[in-house]
Amino acid sequence: MLDASERLVMAGSVDEVVAILRDTARAAVGAEGVAVVIEHDGRCSYVAEDAVSPLWQGQTFPADHCISGWVMHHAETVALRDVRLDPRIPQDAYAPTFVRSLVMVPIGRPVPVAALGAYWSEAREHDDDTIKRLESLARLATIAIENARLTQARNRAAALGAAQNRILELAVAETPLSSTLDAIVREVEALSTSRFLGSILLLDEDSQQLRHCAGPSLPRAYHDAISGLAIGQSLCACSTAALHSEPRYASDIANDPLWAEFRELAVGQGLHACWSTPIRSAQGDLLGTFVLYHSEPRQPLSADLEIVDFVVQTVGLVVHRARAEAAIRVSEARYRQIVEGAEDFAIITFDAQGTVTSWSIGAQRIVGYRAEEVVGRAGDLFYTAVDQTEHVFHAELELAQAQGRAANERWHVRKNGTRFWGSGLMMPLAMDHGGFVKIFRDRTAEHEAEAALQESAARLHFFDELDSQLFNIRHAEEAMLAAIGLLGRTLNVSRCAYADVDIDHDRFWIRSDYNAPGIQSSAGTYSLDLFGPRAAADMRAGRTLIVRDVMAELGQDEGRETFSAIDIGAIICCPLVKDGRLTAMMAVHQNQPRDWSPSEISLVREVVERCWAHVERVAAEMRLRESEERLRLAVDNAEVGFWDVDIVQDTLIWSLRTKEIFGIFTDVPVTLDDFYDGLHPEDREATIDAFVAAADPERRTLYDVDYRTIGREDGIVRWVAAKGRGVFDSAGRCLRVTGTAVDISARKAAEEDLRELNATLEGRIVQAIAEREEVQAALRQSQKMEAMGQLTGGVAHDFNNLLTPIVGTLDMLQRRGVGGEREQRLIAGAMQSADRAKTLVQRLLAFARRQPLQAVSVDVGKLVSDMGDLVASSTGPQIKVVVDAPEHLPAAIADPNQLEMALLNLSVNARDAMLEGGTMRISASTESVHEGHRSKLAAGEYLCLSVADTGTGMDAATLARAIEPFFSTKGIGKGTGLGLSMAHGLASQLNGALTIQSTPGLGTNVEFWLPRSTTMPLEASRIVEAPEPRSTRGVALLVDDEELVRASTSYMLADLGYRVIEAASGEEAIRLLDSGQQFDLLVTDHLMPGISGTDLARRVRTARPGTAVLIVSGYAELEGLDPDIPRLAKPFRKNELAETLSQLGGQP
Incomplete structure (x- = not known):
């Protein structure tokens, strides 16, 4: 860039600027062609290299019909991937060129005066770096073009000045007018950049005809034909310019109506454009016309008009001088008239000593002094003080005298003190008396322009260096x-x-x-x-x-x-x-x-x-990079893929995520064939139809479709949700379709599951209703059983309260031997009936599940043998009951009452499974359990009680649910569904297990596993006569709300040596406690109105620690009863009471 800026500073023309920019742009951005477009008077002219288009060179285009004009009007950079797709591009102008892609940047600030174009032969994307480099070049070109224009103007001004000096020399040397005019035409033709041909026609004042006087490059046949043309004789540009005293431009002679008479002649000589300007004297008299011809139809450029202005002024001066020359020789006054006719030139004469002898009107206009103010004064009066000190004026006189001429360009001072830049010649006068003449023009504007050019070059270098430093x-x-x-x-x-x-x-x-x-x-x-x-x-x-x-x-x-x-x-x-x-x-x-x-x-x-x-x-x-990074992270995290189909170029761009959706896991280019091949055959037609509709200019629908893909590399079928829209140009043509793609395989799988769920919903609802009805039936049965249990428990409680005094009285009568032998037999029979009633009540409590779990050592063999008759009596004659319980089996840890109930329930289930009869086997045996046993028990010694039948058996599904609460296969109202679940729960409570083996059609075997006991089972209490107490054992507080129970128990306690204090309720006992009544033993019923026995026991233990406490109850449920409080079940005998009291720490 620095090298380019230095070369641009030295560029002397726009063509050189373009050449430098071309080389720089090719090196910087790889451009194949570069052009600079300059706007003037609403038209754009191209200064372009041949590679862009020879057709554009030297042409102009309307600024509002080309992309360069748009760029300059909007002051915006335009980057076009494909010029064929942009409505601002004149396709007819670009069609014959290689140009397919371009970047056009404005030149000049704040209002662009030109545009810099870079061209490529293939459609391509233009990145930010390319655009920045071209914009940097445009900034360099801004000043370079101005410099070039100023340089061209300066060079042209210098050339015109030099030409003018040469022409003035010819005029002063009395060169023939025709030769001088030919020289003028040759000078300006040489200066022309547009290669025009010049012609001068002078007016013959006598005949009022235009005579051809100069046109060395025109065909003789042509200038002979138009020479002698009378003003107004024809409507051609030359005649009408003279007639109307104003310029006439014929940009296309072949189609200009003014050239009807001479069209064939002009076109036949290769002349297609004609610009004619009248030539006038300083006094405004018409002297003739100056005509420019061009070989192509075109409008004049500003440089052409500048040359025209130069020619008409110079020719006016020369012709006027030539015509007045004779009079000048005769009269000095006539000479002065000629000199003063050139108002744009200062013409001053000096004598041999440098004193002013004449002062033209032009000198007065430029310097400000009138002739009478300066004639006779030293000739350096309008030189600067510095030049006066250095005798610059006299040096000019000496140089002119020695060399015949002295060119001079320097600052001079006007009368009002302001400065101007004078440019001209000092020459000796060819007269007898000698002297000098100085002819110069005010060229301040041109000089300042050149100074501005130098300043612009310095600014160009400065900003080039600044941009280079800021670039990175x-x-x-x-x-x-x-x-x-x-x-x-x-x-x-x-x-x-x-x-x-x-x-x-x-x-x-x-x-x-x-x-x-x-x-x-x-x-x-x-x-x-x-x-x-x-x-x-x-x-x-x-x-x-x-x-x-x-x-x-x-x-x-x-x-x-x-x-x-x-x-x-x-x-x-x-x-x-x-x-x-x-x-x-x-x-x-x-x-x-x-x-x-x-x-x-x-x-x-x-x-x-x-x-x-x-x-x-x-x-x-x-911010853009951060935004793009956030977008990338969002898209990556959301697992969204994007895609871009370029319709014009027939290309496809996929993100990595989109490739993965199509089963492509390598970073390889993809084409539309990959898209079509990756579609599931069943979805291909609908997907392609949706894409076509989105790209259709008439429909322009949203591309919104779900389809399946088959992975190219992994073969996996995936569901994809794709959305996108078409991008259309101003002509309605679809350029591309872009959008996103999301893998929705998981969602589709969930939708399929939901459809399957909905399809089976009705059946599942029916099943749920049936299950709910079964549960409700089971709940009703459970509630019924609960009510029966509560009723049975209440009845058992009352029975125990009734039996307690009966058993106690019979026990006392039996122990005391009341009556004779016959009476004792009756008492023994009554006692036997009372014991049977007691057993019945205990079984009722077990059925009602009001018995607390009391795990003790149990003789399992005896228990199974004793239940044989009970089970046989309940099964009927069709079922054979076999009991297999060997003698001397070790004891097991169990609650005998609840174990009996569990075996009874299993026996009932076995009976119900054999509606047509069969064999039920109840057995007990010892088993050693090892790791991995079917019971899943810890290794050890166990007793196994089994109930086997030869009934219908259960299938696997029924067996899996057999121990679920309320699950029953007996039908509504024929079972609670709790038998097996309660047996399973009891086995778990006893650290045992319940296992079931069953085969449909063969029968079922239920095994009840119990841990083996290390102690011997307790033997049944014998009825022994308790000895009479030798002394009082202490005071016993007896509390019971049943008077008969309280009386019977009181007698027993008294017999055991206690002094008994009775209380009919818990509240009465509390009053005795609070009054300070002393007692050593508290014997209380559990369930009483008001304060329960358990609450009373807690109050006594708190108030009098160490006092012995015994709870007696005929309804022995665990709820609300502390496990550490000793208890005795009703009814009981005196020896049972004595044994329980002995366990409290004393002898009865």
Whole structure:
């Protein structure tokens, strides 16, 4: 880029600029063609290399009908992937070219004056780096084109000036007029860049005819034909220009109605365009016409019109001089008239000593003095003081005298003191008396343009270096440091600084700055208000602060002291106001007063603008990268794939996720064939139809379809949900279709499960209703059984209360031997009946499940043998009951009552399974259990009780649910469904197990496993006569709400040696306790109105620790009864009471 900028500085024409840009663009972005398009008067002209299109070279196009005009009008860069798809492209102009893709960037700020185009022969995407490089080239081209134009203007002006000098020399040397006019035409034809042919026709005042006087390059046949054309004789451009005294342009002779008479002649000589301009004298008299011809139809360029202006003025001067030459020889006054006719030229004559002898009207207009003010004065009166001191004027006279001419270009001074740049010649006069003549023009504008050109070259180099430094900088602070260093060195200032402004609009920080040698840094924190109201107001309003002399421009209260304190004598400070808030400042400081030039102020502003634009662009790029990264992460995390189908190029782009959906796990290019091949055959037609509808300009539907894919590499079938839309150009053509794809295989599987679920819903509802009815029936049966249990328990409780005094009385009568032998037999029979009643009540309590679990050593063999008769009596004659219980079986740990109930339930189940009869076998045996046994018990010794039948048996499904509560196969009202579950629960409570083996049609065997006991079972209590007590054992408090029970128990306690205190309720016992009544033993019923026996026992133990307590109850349920309180079941005999009391710690 630096090499390019140096070459661009030296470029002398737009063609050279294009050549440099072409080479640079090819190297930087690989462009195959480069063109610069210049807009003038609403038309765009191409300065292009042949590779773009020979047809464009030298042509102009309407600015509103070409892409370059659009770029300049909108001041925006355009990057076109394919020129065939953009409506702004004139297809007929591009069709014969190789151009398929382009980037066009505007040149010039703020209003573009040209455009830089880069061209490629294939459609392609243009990345940010390509666009940035071309925009950088465009910034270089901005100044380069201006430089080239100024250079061309300067060169053209110099060439015109040189040509003018040569023509004036011919005129002064009295060269024949025809030769001078031929020389003029040859000079301007040589200067032409558009290769026109010139012709001069002079008016014959006597005949009023136009005579051909000059046209060395025109065919003789042509100028002979038009020579002698009378004004008004024909409507051709030459005649009408003279007739109407105004320029006439015929851009296309073949189609111009004014050329009807001479069209065939002109076209036959290869002349297709004609521009005719009248030539006038200084007094306005018509002298003739100057005509330019071109070999192609076209409009004149600005350079052509400049040459026309030069020719008509020069020819006017030469012709007027030639016609007045004879009179000049006769009369000096006549000569003066000729000289003064050239108002655009200053013509001054001097005598041999350099004194002014004549002063033309042109000299008066340019310098400001009238002739009477200067004639007779020294000729250097309008030279600068420096030139007067150095005798520059007399040096010119000497050079002219020695060499015949002295060219001169320098500053001169007008009468009013202003300066102008004079350019012309000093020549000796060919007269007897000698002297000199100086002819010059005011060329101040051209000189200043050249100065501007040099300044532009310096700016071009500066901004090229700045852009090169900023190109790879991605942080704001680094960019500002680079800029202030370069700006400070370029302007040769004391200091250049950048500051960030706080949100309060007052405090600001200068973090670092550029300082010239010997200048201290201004880095630090400052308050803006301390720099005075002018500085603060300008910064907050977004205006550039310009102070050329701090001490002279700022007062005591206007921040002068603050500026002086940090050695600022002059300053330019540019603010950055963003969203209405002052956010930053950049300033250049001079430690002494400095007259800042407009170009310096402009440079600082543009540097600030470019730096901030760079910072904003870098920040925007960073935000874009972060946004793209967030989008990528979101898409990756959401497992969403995207796709892009380029309809025009017939290409397909898939993300990695999309490839995975199609079973492609390698990063390889894909085509539309991969898409079609990956579709499931059953979904291919519908999917393609949906895509066609989305790409159809008439329908433009949303592409929303679910389809299946078959993985190319893994063969897996996946469900995909795809959505997308078509992208259409202004002509309605679909350019591409883009969208997303999501793997919905899991959702589809769930939907299929739901469909299957719905399909079986009715059957499952019927099944659920049936199961609910079964549960409700089982619940009703359970509630019925619960009610029966409660009723049975209550009846048993009452029976026990009735039996207690009966058993107690019979026991006492039997022990005391009341009556004779016959009476004793009756008492023994009554006692036997009472014992049988007691056993019946215990079984009722077991049935009602009101018996607490009392695990003791049980003689299982005897228990099974004793139940044989009971089971046989309940099964009927069709079923044979076999009991197999060997003698001397070891004891097992069990609750005898609940074990009997469980065996009874298993026997009933076996009976019900043999409706047509069979064999029931009840057996007991010892078994050693090892690890992995079917009972899943821990290894050890166990007793196994089994109930086997030869009934219907159970299938696997029924067997799996056999121990579920309320599950029954007996039908509604024929079973509770609790027998097996209760047996299973009892076995688990006893640390045993329940196992079931069953085969449909063969029968069922239920095994009840019990742990083996290490102690011997208790023998049945014998009825023995308790000895009479030798002394009182203590005081017993007896509490029972049944009077007969209380009386019977009181007699027993008294017989055992206790003094008995009776209480009919728990409340009465509490009153005795609170009154201080002493007692050693508490014997209380459990279930009583008010306070229960358990609550009473707790109160007594709390109030009198150590007091013996015994609970007696005919309804012995566990709920509410402390397990550590001794208890005795009703009814009981005296010896049972005595044995229980002995276990409390004393002898009865």
